[in-house]
Amino acid sequence: xxxxxxxxxxxxxxxxxxxxxxxxxxxxxxxxxxxxxxxxxxxxxxxxxxxxxxxxxxxxxxxxxxxxxxxxxxxxxxxxxxxxxxxxxxxxxxxxxxxxxxxxxxxxxxxxxxxxxxxxxxxxxxxxxxxxxxxxxxxxxxxxxxxxxxxxxxxxxxxxxxxxxxxxxxxxxxxxxxxxxxxxxxxxxxxxxxxxxxxxxxxxxxxxxxxxxxxxxxxxxxxxxxxxxxxxxxxxxxxxxxxxxxxxxxxxxxxxxxxxxxxxxxxxxxxxxxxxxxxxxxxxxxxxxxxxxxxxxxxxxxxxxxxxxxxxxxxxxxxxxxxxxxxxxxxxxxxxxxxxxxxxxxxxxxxxxxxxxxxxxxxxxxxxxxxxxxxxxxxxxxxxxxxxxxxxxxxxxxxxxxxxxxxxxxxxxxxxxxxxxxxxxxxxxxxxxxxxxxxxxxxxxxxxxxxxxxxxxxxxxxxxxxxxxxxxxxxxxxxxxxxxxxxxxxxxxxxxxxxxxxxxxxxxxxxxxxxxxxxxxxxxxxxxxxxxxxxxxxxxxxxxxxxxxxxxxxxxxxxxxxxxxxxxxxxxxxxxxxxxxxxxxxxxxxxxxxxxxxxxxxxxxxxxxxxxxxxxxxxxxxxxxxxxxxxxxxxxxxxxxxxxxxxxxxxxxxxxxxxxxxxxxxxxxxxxxxxxxxxxxxxxxxxxxxxxxxxxxxxxxxxxxxxxxxxxxxxxxxxxxxxxxxxxxxxxxxxxxxxxxxxxxxxxx
Ligand SMILES: Nc1ncnc2c1ncn2[C@@H]1O[C@H](COP(=O)(O)OP(=O)(O)OP(=O)(O)O)[C@@H](O)[C@H]1O
Numbered sequence: 001x002x003x004x005x006x007x008x009x010x011x012x013x014x015x016x017x018x019x020x021x022x023x024x025x026x027x028x029x030x031x032x033x034x035x036x037x038x039x040x041x042x043x044x045x046x047x048x049x050x051x052x053x054x055x056x057x058x059x060x061x062x063x064x065x066x067x068x069x070x071x072x073x074x075x076x077x078x079x080x081x082x083x084x085x086x087x088x089x090x091x092x093x094x095x096x097x098x099x100x101x102x103x104x105x106x107x108x109x110x111x112x113x114x115x116x117x118x119x120x121x122x123x124x125x126x127x128x129x130x131x132x133x134x135x136x137x138x139x140x141x142x143x144x145x146x147x148x149x150x151x152x153x154x155x156x157x158x159x160x161x162x163x164x165x166x167x168x169x170x171x172x173x174x175x176x177x178x179x180x181x182x183x184x185x186x187x188x189x190x191x192x193x194x195x196x197x198x199x200x201x202x203x204x205x206x207x208x209x210x211x212x213x214x215x216x217x218x219x220x221x222x223x224x225x226x227x228x229x230x231x232x233x234x235x236x237x238x239x240x241x242x243x244x245x246x247x248x249x250x251x252x253x254x255x256x257x258x259x260x261x262x263x264x265x266x267x268x269x270x271x272x273x274x275x276x277x278x279x280x281x282x283x284x285x286x287x288x289x290x291x292x293x294x295x296x297x298x299x300x301x302x303x304x305x306x307x308x309x310x311x312x313x314x315x316x317x318x319x320x321x322x323x324x325x326x327x328x329x330x331x332x333x334x335x336x337x338x339x340x341x342x343x344x345x346x347x348x349x350x351x352x353x354x355x356x357x358x359x360x361x362x363x364x365x366x367x368x369x370x371x372x373x374x375x376x377x378x379x380x381x382x383x384x385x386x387x388x389x390x391x392x393x394x395x396x397x398x399x400x401x402x403x404x405x406x407x408x409x410x411x412x413x414x415x416x417x418x419x420x421x422x423x424x425x426x427x428x429x430x431x432x433x434x435x436x437x438x439x440x441x442x443x444x445x446x447x448x449x450x451x452x453x454x455x456x457x458x459x460x461x462x463x464x465x466x467x468x469x470x471x472x473x474x475x476x477x478x479x480x481x482x483x484x485x486x487x488x489x490x491x492x493x494x495x496x497x498x499x500x501x502x503x504x505x506x507x508x509x510x511x512x513x514x515x516x517x518x519x520x521x522x523x524x525x526x527x528x529x530x531x532x533x534x535x536x537x538x539x540x541x542x543x544x545x546x547x548x549x550x551x552x553x554x555x556x557x558x559x560x561x562x563x564x565x566x567x568x569x570x571x572x573x574x575x576x577x578x579x580x581x582x583x584x585x586x587x588x589x590x591x592x593x594x595x596x597x598x599x600x601x602x603x604x605x606x607x608x609x610x611x612x613x614x615x616x617x618x619x620x621x622x623x624x625x626x627x628x629x630x631x632x633x634x635x636x637x638x639x640x641x642x643x644x645x646x647x648x649x650x651x652x653x654x655x656x657x658x659x660x661x662x663x664x665x666x667x668x669x670x671x672x673x674x675x676x677x678x679x680x681x682x683x684x685x686x687x688x689x690x691x692x693x694x695x696x697x698x699x700x701x702x703x704x705x706x707x708x709x710x711x712x713x714x715x716x717x718x719x720x721x722x723x724x725x726x727x728x729x730x731x732x733x734x735x736x737x738x739x740x741x742x743x744x745x746x747x748x749x
Contacts, residue, residue, distance in 0.1 A: 009089045010052055016379050020333030021045030024296065025052055029260075031290040033324035034298040034331045035317075037371040038347070038703035039338030039626070041380070042298045043069075046264055047078055049296070050096060051085030059095030059259055066280065067098040069264040073605045074624060075100055078264065101273045102237050108254065109240035115247050116240035122232045129178035130464070130484065132588060133231070137221040138177040145217060152176075152209060155652035166505040170479055171649045176658055177218070183659040184215035185222050187666050189235040190270040195220040201669050206678045209653070211662045238272050245279050252284045260294030265624075267299040267317040268306050271670065274316060290327050301367045302351065305620060305697045314696075315671065318367060337374045337383030338626055342391030342746070343709045344371045344384070346739060347702045353738050354695045359641060361684065365692035366699070388414065388629060388708040392746040394739055395712035399727050403633045403714045404439035408448055410710070411614050414629055423629040424608075424615040426622050426701045428639045430454035431721035433616045436633070440614070453608060453617040455557070462556075462563040465492075467587045469550045473538040474580055476511060476531070479504040489530055490722070492554045496523040497722055501649050503527060511535075543580040544572050619701040630705035632698075635713040635733040641694040644687045656683035664689070698735065711736065 014025045024034055024045045036042045050067055059065055067082070069075050079098040086093055099107070109116035127133045142149050153168050188198055195216040202212035226232065232240075245251045261281040263269070269277075283292035297320055304314035324330040336344070351366045373384045397403040411423050427433045437452040465488050472478075472485035483504040489495045503510045503524060509517060510524075511531055520528075530553075537549050551564035567590075575582035608615050609625055619632075646657055656679055664682035667689075668674075677685055702709055713732035718724045740747050 006055060006089065010055060013048055013052060013085060013088060017041075017045055017048055018335055018337075018374055018378055018380070020331065020335055021048070023331035023333075024049040024298065027053070027296055028056070029291075029294055031293050031324055031327070031329050032296045032331065033266075033317075033321040033329060034296065034333060035321050035367070035369065036298065036300055036333035037336050037369055038300060038303060038700070039336035039371070040300075040333035041337070042300070042333065043074070043078060043264055043624075044081065045333070046262055046296070046298055047081035048085055050082045050262055051089060051091075053260060053262075054082075054086060054095040055089050055091055057095075057259055061094060062257060063095075063259050064257060065096040065260055065262065066104065066258050067096060067262045067264070068101050068104055068277065069098070070100065070268050071624075072100055072103075074264065075103075077605065101269065101276070102234055105237040105241035105273075105276060108244050109237060112244045112247075112250060115244045115250060117243060118232060118236070118240045119230055122230050125231045125233055127182065127233065129175075129182050130468075131182075132591075133222065133225050133229070134178050134181050135480075136225055137181055137218050138173060140221045141177065141214070141217045142173065145214075148210070148214065152214075152653065156654055158652070163505060167501045167649070168652055170483065170501045170504060171652075174480055174483055175647070176650055176653065177214075179657070179659045180211070180215060180662060181218040181222065184212075184662045184666065185219050186235060187663050188215070188219060189233075190238070190272050191666065191670050192239075192272045192275070193666065193669075195223075198666070201665070201676060204674075205665065205676045207661075209658065209679070211658050211679075212665055214658070215662050235272070238270075238276055241276055242272070242279075245276070251279065254280060255282060255284045260296065262296045262298070264298050266297035266320070267301050267304040267314050269316070271316060274320075290324070290329060300369075302369060302696055303623065303700050305623065305693060305700055313667065313670075314367075332369070334370060335372050335374045335378075337378055337380040338706055339371075339703065339709075340385055340387035340391045340705075340707050341373055342387050342743075343702070343705050343707075344373060346392045346709060346743065346746075347371055347699060349739065349742055350695075350699060350702065350735055353735065353742075357734070359734065360692040360695070361688040363688040363692040365695045371703075385707050390746050390748075391708060392739075392743055393708065393710045393748050394736065394743070394746050395710070395748050396732070397712055397714045399716040400435070400634065400714045400718065400724065401439060403712055404436055405443055406712075407436070407631050407633065407710070408440050408444045411629070411631075412444065412448055414708075415612060415614075418628070420611040421629060422609050422611050422613065422615075422627040423631070424617055424622065424625075424627040424704070425631045425633065426617060426619050426704065427634065428619060428697075429721065430618060432634055433618060435721055435724050437616050440616075449613050451607070451610070451613050451615045453615060453621055455559075462551075462560055463567055463587060464591050465554060466547050466550055466564065466567065467584070467591050469534065469554075470546065470580065470584055470587065472531075473534060473546065474584060476535055477507045479507055482507045482510070482531070485531070485534075486527060488554070489527065493722055494554065495527045495530055497720060498523045498527070499649060542578065543583055544568060544578045546580075547571070619697050622704050623700055626704050626706055628706045629708040629710070630701070631710045631712075632701050633712045633714070634717060635698075635711055635736050636717055637731040637733050638717075639694075640698055640733040640735075641691040644683070644690060654679065656680070660686035695735070698733070711739070 014022055017025055021041050025048050027049055050065055053065055067078060069078055075098045082096060083093040109118050110120055113120060152172055198212045198216040202210050258280045261277045263277055281293050281295035286292045299317050301314040301318045321330050348370050355364060355366050397406055407425060414421055425436050433452055433454040437450055440448055440450050468484045468488050472481040475481050483500050486500045490497055541549060547564055547568045551561050571583050571586055574586045605625060608617060609627060646655055661679055661682040664686040665676050668676050713736050716727040717730040718726050719728050
């Protein structure tokens with residue numbers, strides 16, 4: 001029983017919220033979906049609702065509120081807010097935990113090793129297509145499926161020519177199959193599908209390559225490898241927790257411990273993650289009832305921007321909202337205080353225009369939801385602030401160089417007027433971010449404090465790049481190692497972009513051409529020169545000194561060089577004789593288990609939004625954050641929405657990529673869209689999904705701005721950001737001309 005004064009404090013706390021937020025704070029039990037627009041104050045509302053639930057239910061260590069969110073930094077923020085609210089209620093900071101979904105799953109799995117089947121010493125990996133684990137699965141699949149592999153090699157047509165056969169083998173082994181493996185394993189696993197499920201679905205599809213059968217095989221080998229090497233991945237954690245909760249007694253004990261589950265950023269959860277939360281939040285006596293499941297899911301389906309990396313399809317959260325709506329359990333928060341009115345109007349216009357444009361074919365990118373400014377008596381100080389300049393400004397600079405020059409000038413002027421202001425340039429790719437930071441430095445030197453987020457993160461590539469080059473030095477005649485090394489040199493812009501498959505088919509001929517070999521273009525000669533100088537170093541330097549040399553060759557920056565030095569120190573420590581083979585062994589372990597990755601500090605978000613600073617950050621990373629002045633340059637059709645692209649070297653298979661086809665087929669099966677799409681229509685669907693997501697990403701980016709949203713598409717931009725000096729005419733993203741027509745006073749010259 002709560003005292004009168006506690007009840008009064010609860011009312012006071014609720015009064016700090018605006019109407020939509022108050023609906024969460026009035027929750028007392030059952031399922032609740034909250035669909036909110038950007039900047040509505042979802043996290044703020046949830047933190048108050050959490051403190052109220054803890055107070056009202058008098059929760060404690062053995063009966064807790066579980067709050068989950070997507071990233072560790074968001075979890076840290078939410079925890080601080082809940083603690084502050086409890087303090088305001090005069091309560092100790094207990095009765096709740098805030099975790100990421102994976103953290104929650106891990107704690108359940110670790111508490112019951114016998115049921116989860118997980119070894120607490122397992123090493124966590126996030127394998128990409130170059131990961132040794134994936135490469136091993138691909139090799140195993142090829143040797144176990146010679147006939148199927150032959151069908152792939154033959155592709156659409158094949159005249160049996162030897163050089164072409166070698167080229168196709170290289171493409172399949174190092175690109176097509178590893179990409180297929182990483183895509184489908186994650187897609188299927190996090191949806192709770194087993195290899196046999198994929199196999200049985202494959203039989204019903206008109207597909208000469210039987211892509212889902214290949215996927216099933218790769219998935220099976222992957223699972224065996226994981227167990228054999230005592231590794232786990234993120235999906236395995238969720239599956240392990242679900243295995244634990246399959247046990248009726250253990251499940252009941254967890255359900256008794258968990259009073260309710262509150263989930264933030266619910267649009268980003270995969271079906272399996274949602275399942276985990278539903279089990280924990282259920283009432284053991286009546287697990288399926290929406291009245292008895294204490295689950296509050298807060299999100300914005302229009303900010304779902306992870307569906308091309310994960311199966312976190314916005315459809316799932318929309319479905320949950322719909323199911324709750326029919327039971328009168330849906331709250332919508334449409335008022336938002338973050339942005340100035342012109343920015344809100346622009347974001348609303350884009351949402352509506354994109355949905356009506358049919359650019360994403362049968363996909364509807366957005367849930368129809370309009371952002372509204374808050375009322376004049378809103379509790380948020382300075383809500384919907386006065387715009388800076390026009391609030392929305394639209395530019396068409398001559399080229400990308402002029403774009404960055406304009407941004408720099410404007411930011412310098414803004415920060416002079418408002419030294420505490422926060423500004424950011426939001427880019428679509430890290431390459432663009434690198435270009436912006438470099439150009440800003442060229443124009444303005446140290447007078448402009450720039451924080452390039454990608455550059456800080458790039459350090460984690462150091463061990464992987466070192467391993468790739470050392471593997472090449474160890475076995476220069478291996479086409480795989482040679483190709484991987486050349487790829488690193490291209491990425492680091494040491495050599496020009498070119499068809500590497502043509503170079504690596506005959507490594508010896510490439511590295512040491514004879515007098516009768518044909519004269520090669522300058523790009524090939526340059527690539528050879530680099531490889532030969534690396535090989536010379538291998539002869540002249542002791543193995544331990546190779547890493548500093550390679551780091552210099554790749555033109556590492558200061559922080560990257562420091563990471564390379566740290567890596568060398570550790571390798572010297574861990575290898576007795578410093579032989580190259582021993583160094584390669586340890587380095588492979590470091591890369592495979594990702595132990596060397598810098599750990600995100602809890603204050604990451606704070607570093608991204610420091611006042612007086614211009615942050616250069618990707619649109620994906622910007623999610624959940626905001627700045628006074630947001631600059632979004634390079635809005636070109638080529639990137640937003642962009643087009644699905646089949647690399648020329650893989651076109652022998654057809655006008656599609658196997659990975660995207662498989663992804664669309666798995667998705668169709670998850671949504672019970674039978675019969676499953678054939679190759680061509682699966683590719684079409686994948687294209688629509690990507691288009692829809694790109695527009696949602698733009699919407700997320702636009703809604704980060706508080707007082708100025710500056711958008712531009714340069715008339716000329718590079719074809720590839722690896723070579724920004726090669727400018728070509730570029731079409732703007734179709735949203736930009738539409739915005740210009742709708743908001744003519746925002747068009748700047
Ligand atoms: N009731 C309130 N009183 C004071 N400030 C508030 C209130 N609600 C939200 N805010 C402020 O508004 C801003 C946006 O809030 P919050 O980050 O919770 O929104 P969100 O809906 O989670 O945003 P997004 O959808 O963009 O991730 C924050 O600066 C927050 O402090």
